[in-house]
Structure formats: C-alpha cells, structure tokens
Amino acid sequence: MSTALLALAxxxxxxxxxxxxxxxxxxxxxGWNRRASTYxxxxxxRSPRTDHGASAQKGV
Structure with missing residues (x-):
C-alpha cells in the first residue's frame, strides 16, 4: 500500500x-547565441592538463 502511495505521489x-x-x-x-564566437x-x-593522462597509461 505504501509503495503504491509513493508511486502515485x-x-x-x-x-x-x-x-x-x-x-x-x-x-x-x-539555446543559440548568434553573437557568440564560441560556446x-x-x-x-585552472590550468589545462598537459600530460593528457600519461601517468594513468604508465600504471603509476
């Protein structure tokens, strides 16, 4: 009964x-912004990552 009431709610x-x-x-x-040069x-x-996951590929 309580499951049915919760489902209805x-x-x-x-x-x-x-x-x-x-x-x-x-x-x-x-939405579209026609004046935007990029989205x-x-x-x-934050600085961009430069290793691109190289440490993960080495197994470290």
Missing part, C-alpha cells in the same frame, strides 16, 4: 513539478 506531484520547472527555467542554458566555458583558476 511521485508521478502526480514530483514529475509535474520537475517538468514545469524545466519549462520555466532551462538549467543548462541551452566553450572555461573554469576559473
């Missing part, structure tokens, strides 16, 4: 709230 409360929140706000900020977002205070 999920499908009739949680799922519609999630769908409505995605309609109102896009968390991934998908790459760089992380602040």
């Amino acid at each position: 999920y499908y009739f409360i949680v799922t519609p709230v999630g769908l409505l929140s995605r309609i109102v706000h896009d968390p991934l900020r998908r 790459m977002h760089y992380l602040a205070n």
Whole structure:
C-alpha cells in the first residue's frame, strides 16, 4: 500500500513539478547565441592538463 502511495505521489506531484520547472527555467542554458564566437566555458583558476593522462597509461 505504501509503495503504491509513493508511486502515485511521485508521478502526480514530483514529475509535474520537475517538468514545469524545466519549462520555466532551462538549467543548462541551452539555446543559440548568434553573437557568440564560441560556446566553450572555461573554469576559473585552472590550468589545462598537459600530460593528457600519461601517468594513468604508465600504471603509476
């Protein structure tokens, strides 16, 4: 009985709230920006890796 109530609550409360929140706000900020030269977002205070996983290939 409690499993059925949880399933009903999920499908009739949680799922519609999630769908409505995605309609109102896009968390991934998908869309076209014609003025953008690139869509790459760089992380602040990080240098790019130069070894490209060489230590993992050596078994270290």
